[in-house]
Amino acid sequence: xxxxKEYRSLGESLYIETLDNGLKILVSVKPGFNSKTAFFAVxxxxxxxxxxxxxxxxxxxxxxxxxxxxxxxxxxxxxxDGAFALNxxxxxxxxxxxxxxxxxxxxxxxxxxxxxxxxxxxxxxxxEESVAKERGIIEQEIRMWEGRMxxxxxxxxxxxxxxxxxxxxxxxxxxxxxxxxxxxxxxTCHSAFYNPSNMALTVAGDVDPQAVFDAARALTPAGFAExxxxxxxxxxxxxxxxxxxxxxxxxxxxxxxxxxxVMPKEGSALLRASLVSEIALGxxxxxxxxxxxxLYKSGMIRVGFSSYIDYLxxxxxxxxxxxxxxxxxxxxxxxxxxxxxxxxxxDKRDLLRVKAATYGYKLRSLESFDSICYDLADAAFCGYxxxxxxxxxxxxDSDECSRFICDNILSDNLAVxxxxxxxx
Amino acid sequence: xxxDKRDLLPGVRLIYVNTDKFKTGVFSVWxxxxxxxxxxxxxxxxxxVLLRGSKSLPDMEQISAALEEMYxxxxxxxxxxxxxxxxxxxxxxxxxxxxLPEGTKVAAPVISLLFDLLLRPxxxxxxxxxxxxxSERDKHIEQILSLKNDKGAYAQIRLLDKMFxxxxxxxxxxxTAPEAKSINYLKLTKIYRELIQTAPIDIIYCxxxxxxxxxxxxxxxxxxxxxxxxxxxxxxxxxxPSEDFVPRTVFEDEDTEQEKLIxxxxxxxxxxxxxxxxxxxxxxxxxxxxxxxxxxxxxxxMSLCYNISSFVDRFKGVxxxxxxxxxxxYDAALSEIFNQLxxxxxxxxxxxxxxxxxxxxxxxxxxxxxxxxxxxxxxLNQLASSQFMLPLELSELCMRVTPAxxxxxxxxxxxxxxYLMRDNKTSENAKDTDDND
Numbered sequence: 001x002x003x004x005k006e007y008r009s010l011g012e013s014l015y016i017e018t019l020d021n022g023l024k025i026l027v028s029v030k031p032g033f034n035s036k037t038a039f040f041a042v043x044x045x046x047x048x049x050x051x052x053x054x055x056x057x058x059x060x061x062x063x064x065x066x067x068x069x070x071x072x073x074x075x076x077x078x079x080x081d082g083a084f085a086l087n088x089x090x091x092x093x094x095x096x097x098x099x100x101x102x103x104x105x106x107x108x109x110x111x112x113x114x115x116x117x118x119x120x121x122x123x124x125x126x127x128e129e130s131v132a133k134e135r136g137i138i139e140q141e142i143r144m145w146e147g148r149m150x151x152x153x154x155x156x157x158x159x160x161x162x163x164x165x166x167x168x169x170x171x172x173x174x175x176x177x178x179x180x181x182x183x184x185x186x187x188t189c190h191s192a193f194y195n196p197s198n199m200a201l202t203v204a205g206d207v208d209p210q211a212v213f214d215a216a217r218a219l220t221p222a223g224f225a226e227x228x229x230x231x232x233x234x235x236x237x238x239x240x241x242x243x244x245x246x247x248x249x250x251x252x253x254x255x256x257x258x259x260x261x262v263m264p265k266e267g268s269a270l271l272r273a274s275l276v277s278e279i280a281l282g283x284x285x286x287x288x289x290x291x292x293x294x295l296y297k298s299g300m301i302r303v304g305f306s307s308y309i310d311y312l313x314x315x316x317x318x319x320x321x322x323x324x325x326x327x328x329x330x331x332x333x334x335x336x337x338x339x340x341x342x343x344x345x346x347d348k349r350d351l352l353r354v355k356a357a358t359y360g361y362k363l364r365s366l367e368s369f370d371s372i373c374y375d376l377a378d379a380a381f382c383g384y385x386x387x388x389x390x391x392x393x394x395x396x397d398s399d400e401c402s403r404f405i406c407d408n409i410l411s412d413n414l415a416v417x418x419x420x421x422x423x424x
Numbered sequence: 425x426x427x428d429k430r431d432l433l434p435g436v437r438l439i440y441v442n443t444d445k446f447k448t449g450v451f452s453v454w455x456x457x458x459x460x461x462x463x464x465x466x467x468x469x470x471x472x473v474l475l476r477g478s479k480s481l482p483d484m485e486q487i488s489a490a491l492e493e494m495y496x497x498x499x500x501x502x503x504x505x506x507x508x509x510x511x512x513x514x515x516x517x518x519x520x521x522x523x524l525p526e527g528t529k530v531a532a533p534v535i536s537l538l539f540d541l542l543l544r545p546x547x548x549x550x551x552x553x554x555x556x557x558x559s560e561r562d563k564h565i566e567q568i569l570s571l572k573n574d575k576g577a578y579a580q581i582r583l584l585d586k587m588f589x590x591x592x593x594x595x596x597x598x599x600t601a602p603e604a605k606s607i608n609y610l611k612l613t614k615i616y617r618e619l620i621q622t623a624p625i626d627i628i629y630c631x632x633x634x635x636x637x638x639x640x641x642x643x644x645x646x647x648x649x650x651x652x653x654x655x656x657x658x659x660x661x662x663x664x665p666s667e668d669f670v671p672r673t674v675f676e677d678e679d680t681e682q683e684k685l686i687x688x689x690x691x692x693x694x695x696x697x698x699x700x701x702x703x704x705x706x707x708x709x710x711x712x713x714x715x716x717x718x719x720x721x722x723x724x725x726m727s728l729c730y731n732i733s734s735f736v737d738r739f740k741g742v743x744x745x746x747x748x749x750x751x752x753x754y755d756a757a758l759s760e761i762f763n764q765l766x767x768x769x770x771x772x773x774x775x776x777x778x779x780x781x782x783x784x785x786x787x788x789x790x791x792x793x794x795x796x797x798x799x800x801x802x803x804l805n806q807l808a809s810s811q812f813m814l815p816l817e818l819s820e821l822c823m824r825v826t827p828a829x830x831x832x833x834x835x836x837x838x839x840x841x842x843y844l845m846r847d848n849k850t851s852e853n854a855k856d857t858d859d860n861d
Contacts, residue, residue, distance in 0.1 A: 085779075143682040147681035250573075252570040353489060364447055
């Protein structure tokens with residue numbers, strides 16, 4: 001049954017349908033816009049490396065989800081890029097820890113592009129030859145990321161934080177792990193995860209929602225398929241396995257990242273915790289906070305200090321970081337700020353202000369079609385109602401925000417990774 | 425969507441785009457000057473210093489808090505280079521008033537705050553505060569030094585240094601570390617005053633505010649803008665290579681995980697009468713898209729790289745192609761890049777390639793009007809061009825581009841510089857091996 005939801009204060013309307021085969025479809029109708037965006041997303045990311053299908057435990061090499069994302073663009077007639085290009089669409093795809101998504105933007109020929117998207121994602125076609133060829137391209141992609149120091153630093157931090165959870169393994173895998181991937185591996189993982197009931201189709205633009213539902217019904221397989229059950233390893237304790245790693249790197253100034261594990265969450269609890277954390281961290285460590293402005297003025301933070309909470313399947317994490325000539329002074333000030341929140345809580349006026357700002361950021365993010373499509377898919381996979389966070393603002397207060405910080409960010413649980421400039 | 429252009433003061437023009445389509449409104453002030461190695465860093469630092477405090481909000485906490493109160497509106501420093509002109513100033517964005525609680529208005533207050541920061545800085549004895557200037561100068565120097573952290577972007581900077589030696593185009597909009605080191609509060613105050621008195625200024629607004637309301641805010645705010653003799657901006661110099669020009673090849677060794685290859689060409693005689701639509705379609709066929717010759721051949725067919733793309737700077741009349749490769753693949757990648765350009769020169773452009781490129785350009789111009797940011801960025805580029813065209817006019821022109829037009833561009837292109845950033849670890853190893861031999 002099609003559900004229509006109007007959000008007048010946000011100027012948004014959503015058309016939602018779940019097909020008989022379990023595919024969730026969410027369409028954000030945007031009258032008067034030329035651009036149209038469609039996301040075909042799979043609840044499958046790099047952390048779902050090991051899984052059970054039926055009775056069988058399958059351990060796949062690191063980097064399969066991403067490898068599959070590259071190779072699905074091949075079909076028996078060649079690459080699907082051409083079909084998109086002829087209809088003026090620019091297709092792309094990404095693999096994250098917990099999602100693989102194929103998407104396109106176009107202004108014309110939306111129906112034809114949507115058909116191409118639905119068909120190619122559901123049609124695996126791999127040969128040993130094409131898999132071997134792709135390995136060369138992905139090896140270059142791995143090297144490109146290995147040259148990005150922010151990515152190296154985060155990877156170093158994860159290796160301090162996590163013992164079992166696969167988030168510590170790079171999304172792309174390694175040169176060694178991708179050498180173990182064959183056409184068969186890709187077929188196995190496609191059949192395990194690319195089931196309509198494990199997927200979502202999200203669309204933003206001036207489109208006819210009924211036509212989107214009809215196309216999806218016609219081009220996705222009927223019937224439910226058995227779902228793969230991912231295994232994220234033995235549950236982690238909140239303490240890190242190592243509290244600090246420092247390495248030399250080709251950076252101009254020291255780069256600091258630090259963080260801790262937090263308890264995982266699901267559904268509406270995840271949505272609330274994400275919003276509470278965003279407001280709380282904004283009030284305590286954001287641009288108008290004494291923490292940030294004092295460090296900025298003393299030259300201890302150069303451009304920005306970022307801090308956020310991220311929830312993934314089987315884990316949650318708090319992460320923060322900046323570039324600083326003296327990372328330890330930033331850490332000291334961070335610890336003092338935490339202590340202050342423990343003793344005094346978050347100031348009510350600060351919270352009110354940051355709440356208004358966060359509302360503005362969220363409202364404006366609805367302007368980006370990519371961001372809407374991503375958020376709708378995330379809502380479908382995490383099990384919360386899309387756009388429902390706007391209704392939560394009124395009920396969030398400084399006590400809840402202070403408690404969130406005190407309960408989740410404990411100095412003893414923090415792990416730190418620093419990249420120091422090489423002495424030459 | 426209504427577009428209005430008008431002069432507000434000597435050298436100050438407003439481009440007003442009225443639309444109620446967006447949740448975000450954008451207002452930007454672009455102060456223009458000739459790119460000059462003596463002032464680029466100082467110009468870049470000025471908006472950062474001004475964002476530290478004004479007379480009414482003397483400290484950064486107060487400014488950040490004021491913006492948060494205005495539902496997370498933002499005022500950010502801008503520093504861009506278009507051709508050989510430097511643009512500095514502020515870009516502000518704010519939620520459209522109609523989506524905020526009844527009676528809340530933020531657009532006009534944000535615009536007023538922007539001018540407060542720009543025109544009424546926190547000063548002592550008429551001078552910018554030494555503390556703010558030194559702090560922002562030091563951060564700017566660190567930022568220049570940190571450009572090395574991203575090797576792909578750094579390779580592009582090094583190519584510009586080599587290819588445009590002696591031309592203003594080589595100057596980075598951030599300036600150089602030595603120039604930045606020479607900044608002090610006395611010098612910066614002088615440069616700031618001169619800039620706001622004499623520089624041509626473009627103001628762009630895109631949002632739902634009626635023009636009369638905007639003009640009344642601007643009239644009040646600009647009343648304190650001191651204007652003297654407005655400087656003329658020199659045109660970007662377009663070089664036409666002589667027939668005996670010998671292309672350069674530059675190898676540099678850096679601590680990089682992946683070798684970066686960048687090729688630079690001049691567009692040659694084509695720049696005597698260039699056509700923007702043809703250049704955009706040309707770039708799309710050559711390396712601008714996933715259906716381009718470079719992507720399909722160098723990446724998909726030969727598996728030599730993950731990322732490869734081309735870029736045309738129409739203001740300077742230059743073309744670049746860049747990719748990340750293994751050093752062993754340098755010859756193969758370079759010769760395939762040349763092969764693909766030669767193919768365009770011979771008119772070997774399939775119907776598919778032509779149609780895909782045209783569709784891509786049409787689509788990107790048609791989507792400009794879907795966001796206030798892309799609209800103001802498009803307008804800024806159009807203002808810098810000799811002819812002001814709207815996105816839809818350009819998309820129609822793209823549809824008329826022919827393969828012969830593209831062959832004409834490729835035929836005029838002259839190779840200038842091949843740049844390869846090598847991995848110094850591999851290079852040293854290679855040297856060790858030679859020594860041992």
